[in-house]
Amino acid sequence: xxxxxxxxxxxxxxxxxxxxxxxxxxxxxxxxxxxxxxxxxxxxxxxxxxxxxxxxxxxxxxxxxxxxxxxxxxxxxxxxxxxxxxxxxxxxxxxxxxxxxxxxxxxxxxxxxxxxxxxxxxxxxxxxxxxxxxxxxxxxxxxxxxxxxxxxxxxxxxxxxxxxxxxxxxxxxxxxxxxxxxxxxxxxxxxxxxxxxxxxxxxxxxxxxxxxxxxxxxxxxxxxxxxxxxxxxxxxxxxxxxxxxxxxxxxxxxxxxxxxxxxxxxxxxxxxxxxxxxxxxxxxxxxxxx
Amino acid sequence: xxxxxxxxxxxxxxxxxxxxxxxxxxxxxxxxxxxxxxxxxxxxxxxxxxxxxxxxxxxxxxxxxxxxxxxxxxxxxxxxxxxxxxxxxxxxxxxxxxxxxxxxxxxxxxxxxxxxxxxxxxxxxxxxxxxxxxxxxxxxxxxxxxxxxxxxxxxxxxxxxxxxxxxxxxxxxxxxxxxxxxxxxxxxxxxxxxxxxxxxxxxxxxxxxxxxxxxxxxxxxxxxxxxxxxxxxxxxxxxxxxxxxxxxxxxxxxxxxxxxxxxxxxxxxxxxxxxxxxxxxxxxxxxxxxxxxxxxxxxxxxxxxxxxxxxxxxxxxxxxxxxxxxxxxxxxxxxxx
Numbered sequence: 001x002x003x004x005x006x007x008x009x010x011x012x013x014x015x016x017x018x019x020x021x022x023x024x025x026x027x028x029x030x031x032x033x034x035x036x037x038x039x040x041x042x043x044x045x046x047x048x049x050x051x052x053x054x055x056x057x058x059x060x061x062x063x064x065x066x067x068x069x070x071x072x073x074x075x076x077x078x079x080x081x082x083x084x085x086x087x088x089x090x091x092x093x094x095x096x097x098x099x100x101x102x103x104x105x106x107x108x109x110x111x112x113x114x115x116x117x118x119x120x121x122x123x124x125x126x127x128x129x130x131x132x133x134x135x136x137x138x139x140x141x142x143x144x145x146x147x148x149x150x151x152x153x154x155x156x157x158x159x160x161x162x163x164x165x166x167x168x169x170x171x172x173x174x175x176x177x178x179x180x181x182x183x184x185x186x187x188x189x190x191x192x193x194x195x196x197x198x199x200x201x202x203x204x205x206x207x208x209x210x211x212x213x214x215x216x217x218x219x220x221x222x223x224x225x226x227x228x229x230x231x232x233x234x235x236x237x238x239x240x241x242x243x244x245x246x247x248x249x250x251x252x253x254x255x256x257x258x259x260x261x262x263x264x265x266x267x268x269x270x271x272x273x274x275x276x277x278x279x280x281x282x283x284x285x286x287x288x289x290x
Numbered sequence: 291x292x293x294x295x296x297x298x299x300x301x302x303x304x305x306x307x308x309x310x311x312x313x314x315x316x317x318x319x320x321x322x323x324x325x326x327x328x329x330x331x332x333x334x335x336x337x338x339x340x341x342x343x344x345x346x347x348x349x350x351x352x353x354x355x356x357x358x359x360x361x362x363x364x365x366x367x368x369x370x371x372x373x374x375x376x377x378x379x380x381x382x383x384x385x386x387x388x389x390x391x392x393x394x395x396x397x398x399x400x401x402x403x404x405x406x407x408x409x410x411x412x413x414x415x416x417x418x419x420x421x422x423x424x425x426x427x428x429x430x431x432x433x434x435x436x437x438x439x440x441x442x443x444x445x446x447x448x449x450x451x452x453x454x455x456x457x458x459x460x461x462x463x464x465x466x467x468x469x470x471x472x473x474x475x476x477x478x479x480x481x482x483x484x485x486x487x488x489x490x491x492x493x494x495x496x497x498x499x500x501x502x503x504x505x506x507x508x509x510x511x512x513x514x515x516x517x518x519x520x521x522x523x524x525x526x527x528x529x530x531x532x533x534x535x536x537x538x539x540x541x542x543x544x545x546x547x548x549x550x551x552x553x554x555x556x557x558x559x560x561x562x563x564x565x566x567x568x569x570x571x572x573x574x575x576x577x578x579x580x581x582x583x584x585x586x587x588x589x590x591x592x593x594x595x596x597x598x599x600x601x602x603x604x605x606x607x608x609x610x611x612x613x614x615x616x617x618x619x620x621x622x623x624x625x626x627x
Contacts, residue, residue, distance in 0.1 A: 036418050036421070036422070084602060087606055091605075092417075093417040093418050093421075094364045094417070094421075095605050097364065097418070097421050098364075098558070098562070098601050098604070098605045099601065099602055099605045099606070101555060101558075101598075101601055102597070102598040102599065102600070102601030102602040102605070103598065103602070104598070105555065105594045105595065105597050105598030105601070106595050106598035106599065106602075108594070109590075109591040109592070109594040109595045109598070110591075110595055112591045113589075113591040113592065113595070117591075220551070224425075224429055227422055227425070228422075231419070231422060235418075260437075262433070262436065262437045263433070263437065265429075265433065266429065266430055266433040269425075269426040269429045269430055270426075270430065272422065272423075272426055273411070273423060273426050276411075276415055276419055276422070276423055277411050277414075
């Protein structure tokens with residue numbers, strides 16, 4: 001009994017790390033662009049597809065596939081960022097919702113059109129089980145947790161100390177003032193977006209060996225998981241988002257075990273609505289910022 | 291509210307000025323109605339099917355237009371209410387064998403009633419949070435349809451929903467063919483359009499526009515904005531439910547796939563593409579984006595890609611929808627006379 005709970009919590013932390021890597025990017029994009037990126041899950045899907053393509057067509061080893069997946073995602077993000085995301089800066093919230101919905105439709109269905117809508121098998125990754133403290137865990141899952149932590153610490157450091165990170169925080173506070181003191185807002189917006197999309201791609205590549213199946217529609221589910229997380233974490237709040245992702249991951253895996261697997265995917269939105277009712281500014285932000 | 295809709299009144303005023311000389315819109319509208327009545331004479335079954343689908347989607351689109359175009363609330367929940375309407379109708383028909391008109395009305399009534407408890411918390415939220423909350427309705431609706439197996443039969447869905455059947459005294463007939471269904475849907479769509487027209491032209495319609503333009507100001511001049519938003523939300527849900535009911539009776543099957551973002555996106559495209567805040571624009575939008583793509587048998591993926599590009603174009607280049615282009619074409623014709 002106790003053992004199962006711990007095991008499920010560990011599983012939850014793994015999926016929480018996956019969500020965290022995606023959601024952190026999404027919340028940073030929100031902070032700078034003030035737009036919910038409804039296409040964010042699609043970059044996760046693109047990362048997975050990039051890696052799958054590299055492995056399946058060119059027989060490349062998994063570490064190389066990780067790089068290819070992330071780079072491919074980032075390149076697509078450069079295009080989308082230039083043509084769509086930069087125009088959203090300063091536009092009303094509805095414009096952001098509609099434009100990113102459009103991007104999501106285009107990316108998802110182009111991939112389905114090119115590669116077919118069927119499920120594909122992802123061969124690669126480190127799926128050997130390892131035993132730590134009496135728990136057996138696939139190596140890949142440990143890798144996911146470690147990368148999740150590295151990404152979190154790295155982002156925290158970057159946002160706090162680097163010039164770019166400071167500019168990002170400044171833009172998320174006041175766009176006009178940034179323009180006045182000479183910060184290139186659209187440049188910052190573009191790079192934040194590329195960073196966020198790249199992280200989503202990375203998350204996709206890392207999860208692929210655990211999920212095993214790869215298909216064009218997989219991004220939508222991730223978008224729907226990430227939306228509640230960034231709201232719970234407080235929009236634009238990196239630290240809160242990380243904690244919220246862990247909470248959702250653990251809650252999902254406990255619900256899947258004790259309530260029923262079919263309810264797992266509803267946990268996020270059910271929580272989201274409760275949070276929106278009682279604390280619309282998120283669990284970890286002192287007051288509503290947006 | 292948004293700049294997307296703010297420009298609307300201006301273009302409407304402009305087009306009114308432009309057409310004062312000779313109004314071609316009334317004869318054109320009458321010709322269109324006449325054409326719609328005789329369409330089965332010269333259209334094959336497949337084009338008729340496409341128009342039926344377009345007219346079915348017109349109902350939820352009208353609802354979304356009231357909400358988005360007139361009151362200024364961007365909602366993704368239309369698919370949820372569409373699905374609830376479809377399931378209500380299907381369950382009544384399959385379990386109780388109730389006649390079509392009863393199922394149809396029940397679908398509208400039930401979705402409208404469900405929208406009340408959902409709308410009260412949701413409408414307290416603003417902009418992005420409201421959008422997310424309405425998206426949540428779709429996700430949770432699909433989960434319920436999938437998992438309440440004793441009621442909805444889960445992923446298997448409900449099949450063999452009877453075709454609409456009418457009986458008046460001894461006379462009774464079943465609408466089974468495409469042509470029969472076409473006239474039924476056409477009549478309902480016409481009634482719905484009339485209903486929307488009456489709502490929009492009433493003082494209530496003007497109050498809705500006031501809320502869209504400036505909610506705080508509307509409230510300060512004594513418009514009960516909260517009640518208006520709630521009631522419009524319920525009406526728009528009821529419209530979606532009626533559309534769902536027609537959809538269920540036309541396709542004779544419903545499945546949890548009825549609760550899909552696809553439907554919400556389609557309705558958004560219809561309303562924004564046609565021109566939010568105009569009735570003719572929405573009719574035009576549903577015929578163009580649903581009817582035409584259905585008639586041309588565009589592959590669903592290609593259609594979604596096209597929708598994606600339409601959305602981007604609408605946001606960045608045509609904030610008033612594509613309908614004003616036609617308005618410009620009209621005034622061009624009139625000037626040449």
